[in-house]
Amino acid sequence: MNYFGISTTSAMAPRNSIAEFQELVRSSNRMMALCGAGLSAASGLPTFRGAGGLWRNHEPTDLATPEAFAADPSLVWLFYAWRRHMALKAKPNRGHFALAELAKRKENFICLTQNVDGLSPRAGHPESKLYLLHGSILDNKCFNQCGYIDRNNLSDPICPALAPAAEDYPPDQTLPLLDPNIPAPQIQVEDLPHCPRCKTGLLRPGVVWFNEPLDENMIMQVENWIWQGPVDLMIVVGTAAAVYPAAAYTRKAQRRGAIVAVINPDPDSASGLGPKDFFFQGDAAEILPLLFEPVIGKMDESGKICVEP
Incomplete structure (x- = not known):
């Protein structure tokens, strides 16, 4: 068993097809992302x-x-x-900008971040679709x-x-x-x-320090969003999602039907993913713009969209 609560076997290897994932992003309606410190690593923050x-x-x-x-x-x-x-x-990297662009172009996409560094807001991520958990x-x-x-x-x-x-x-x-x-x-x-x-x-x-609760109003908003309908896609970026309550969100999304996609340089982060899920090993700043390209367009090295989808 693992932190997703799923048995792991070699036969349960997740997918890694960029084309398949791009089509999933394009066709999905309700999507959510959970981001951790790995998202900001390319910005130079430990x-x-x-x-x-x-x-x-x-x-x-x-x-x-x-x-x-x-x-x-x-x-x-x-x-x-x-x-x-x-x-x-530090400056927002292309991963931050890619998530911000996806939020602007997908009405039913929300992003939960455990990061406190302020880089996602500085990347222009719509405030109404960004939940600063910590x-x-x-x-x-x-x-x-x-x-x-x-x-x-x-x-x-x-x-x-x-x-x-x-x-x-x-x-x-x-x-x-x-x-x-x-x-x-x-x-x-x-x-x-x-x-x-x-x-x-x-x-x-x-x-939010240790021994302190998360904002109750924010948590209620996230819970209400999850239970408003099926979840098509859950994207986990740069985190093992091992700290509660963040760890619970992946399971909640799965119970609402979500396919899970993990983007992380640590190969152990694929543990628990099934054959319908996705795992992309590497830097979110390089991978996310490519994965979202059919929806957000082609992004240049500075994080700006240079070719519309």
Whole structure:
């Protein structure tokens, strides 16, 4: 068994025909995609759980909790200010643009992303068809939960005290902030971003941390869409879909009749796919524009459509 809940045998190998998949995309009505960190890999952003190792001798996952922020907001903000800087330096790749174009041309297509980097919105993905499951690192909200949200803040750094996280150094030099042998900048809590509404709470990154629920309204919208009718195609891009509730969406789509297509450089990601499904091994930035070409047209290297379908 595997995370799809399906028995695996060699006789159950998925399809890899580009022509067959292109025809499926062209003829499908209701489609959904689930995207993970692998989608942004070609933009130069490391995966959150990847081989990046420690951050200043801290496990990154240990800094992604409300408890960590309450204990040391300056350290957590330094970590997220650095991640913000990396996200703002990065540019959407052709995979982001291909998904955005598909959303514009297919009325009944929705995209769920676990990424917080803001690259899908910057690629022009229609907001009404994009669900940011884990929030956005470009949003800020009140830690005291007064309801204040500052959306799509592109300031870098987010405040003067966090400037050390927004510095750039030559490729052969290590950013001092990332060197655990160099003392971390001492930042006073009063110099961190504060909530302008309640005046008492700190602002925090607008991402979903461990031990926090996803947005209930967003989840309800996705559930309602799934149960409105049959699902023709479920596209899983750059993720093993192993974290709940994202892991459940593939199974829910299958129960609504969906053919599953996985795009991932890891061959193990094909585990659990059946003979009606598809698996394309490789970089989503290269594969998605080709797979969607009959619907979105031919895309140039910059992500622009140069030949209409």
